[in-house]
Amino acid sequence: MTALEDSTVKCRGCASENVVLVVDVGDQPLADYFPPADNPGPDPRWPLSLWLCRECTLVQLGPVEAQLAEEPLAVESATSRAHAEASVKEILRDYPELLGTVVFEFGSPHGGSWLDHLYAAGSRLAGEDEKAGLVIDVHGIVHEPQYGDSLKLRADRLAPGGLLVMEFHHLLPLFIGNQFDTIRHGHWAYVSLRALQNIAALHGLTIESVRQAEMYGGSLMVMLRHTADAKPDASVDVVLDDEEAAGIADEVQLGSLHEAARHAAGALHDELSRHQAAGRTVLGYGAPSKAPVLLDLSNVTTDLLPFTVDLAPGKHGRRIPGACMVPIRPIEELKAARPDVVLVLTWDIADEIVAQLEADGGWGATYLVPLPEPHELGTRRQDAR
Template sequence: MPGPVRRGLHDRQGDADMVTGGDAVTKKTSTVSCRGCASANVVQVVDVGDQPTADLFPTVDTPGPDPRHPLSLWLCRDCTLVQLGPVEAQIAEEPLAVESATSLAHAESSVKEILRDFPELAGGVVFEFGSPHGGSWLDHLYAAGSRLAGAGEKADLVVDVHGIVHSEHFGESFKLRAERLAPGGLLVMEFHHLLPLFVGNQFDTIRHGHWSYQSLRAVGNIAKLNGLTVESVRQVDMYGGSLMVMLRHTADAKPDASVDVVLADEEAAGIADEIQLASLQEAAWHAAGALHAELTRHKAAGRKVLGYGAPSKAPVLLDLSKVGTDLLEFTVDKAPGKHGRRIPGACMVPIRPVAELKAARPDVVLVLTWDIAEEVIAQLEADGGWGATYLVPLPEPHELRR
């Protein structure tokens, strides 16, 4: 039985062109260099074994077994960047997801806040490093009079919203962002924060294709290597807890108290400590076992459980939890491109349209897109619902009230 839950490497061209066992961890060291600072002083802290490719959603009639690849986290003892261990880059799948209303609204509100706080950027030259997650700021910036930087032109505002995590070589991609920034300009980077991942046991966000798991400390260390300094930071709710970080050239930066607050929180949680980080593995196995037990309990009681969402984090969650079609007959998703496909790995759970979940009226809805659970519940309850219980899997299975 798992232990108790804790509380508490080149893709340069593609990046540049994108505009828009619960056992204790046996630590390994490697000659592989850090993806951020190129140091060889890296150590393995979490290993969840071979896992399915996160963005590979085979058609329902595709026989298994599906491809699997090692999935482990390593800590750089020098710059403190947490990152995927040695693993080959996966073949990029055609994007199938539909952008959530939460993401779209966040992009609009973010631009309004940035232009409110930095009015001198309105109408200036902008450049955005895009993300497969969507969330582009460009249309909102254009509406405010901004102009897209030309080829090789430096920009007054450089934006990266959940983009750099998809770059295999964090340090090189960070350098590209620094090189795009004009003197006196502002680089805004938003990324899923390692702190809520660790404290909230969000182990399903560890997946192939997400090469780095960023703390403010690590970002600040790598920024210094590129002549930049973190000036301020905001905590936002996206993807279960993200940071929006404002950086400038070191000569222009005037760091405020928000930076010290987040750094102190990170230090208190120990997310740059390899022993503390290793506890995430035990917590992941505990939560996975708890989810399996909870779904087994509902099945024994005769309750129908269906899923909502087929996000790229679902394969790791369901695979570690040993959840198959015996416990979860199918899940649904708003993205038409995912219909007729299935979650990869051993679970083989089919993905169907949302209408089929509403028609089936399950007793329990397992919200696999837990980071937008409120949006999901509001959507399903818009016409009054049918009295379903909503089950969120992490940090351990719990029900949400409607």
């Protein structure tokens, strides 16, 4: 594979033209486009591919511009709400000088806002153009097409001596965990710590420390300061070493994700077919933005998955986009149907979902998680056997 020949296409992080294709999953439906269930389609599709910048190492969507605006239909999970509260407590415990500081938050379509918890601790929201002692971006920046320009905005908001906290889904677990369904239109960047370090340096920022977070299948919470104020600790090198060992800045290594995705997609189709042949009913839980790519690549239609359910009322009466045509219904319909197998499409909060469905004792369902390979989860009842 060769670098992009069109000189107008540049890295979304550092503007280099030295960008190379590493993964191509073909034309895919827009992740957050959920048409009415009676819409016969076909749904619009756009190319979906990952490119690696050989200069800053940012992995990013290729030269595509999605044509449909994302409609905010999702409901924030209990896991996400609890994570926001715990994160604020952790940051204020470890950085007590930030108690009551001026804050600014760059929002995210995923939710997870820290502001109410910071207000409760005495913080004040920065005024227009006012710099803040604490600047927050929790899963927000990847929704902006130009990663480098967006990072500069965050650097510009940061007061001297202040702390920028950025949490994002980490490229490392995406790669080693075969989380290919997180590749989607609207998520423009797939970020490693190395790439963030390289792009941050262009805007006068240095990574001071990093922590692991379990959100979305594996995230990083990264603390940055203006370079003159930063004192990096050992946690930074630990993550950089892990990334280096996995080869996630190597185009050949990254390219192996393509075959891993195809293999896991085929395995999911085979697993659902096996249950169908055995006379077992399979229904889904969740209608996340991850589902269209997963089900499309797996060639799963209503023959194998008659419907899925979701907590978000705005998704009821709609369907997963693409060829699968799987309708989305209220959770009560899943409970009433009592399927033999529940396919957990929102696999990153599988524990929350199993606990919710098993709260009243459940009905003996098997919970199937699709990635990194299809596998079953235990329940308290099964574990007690």
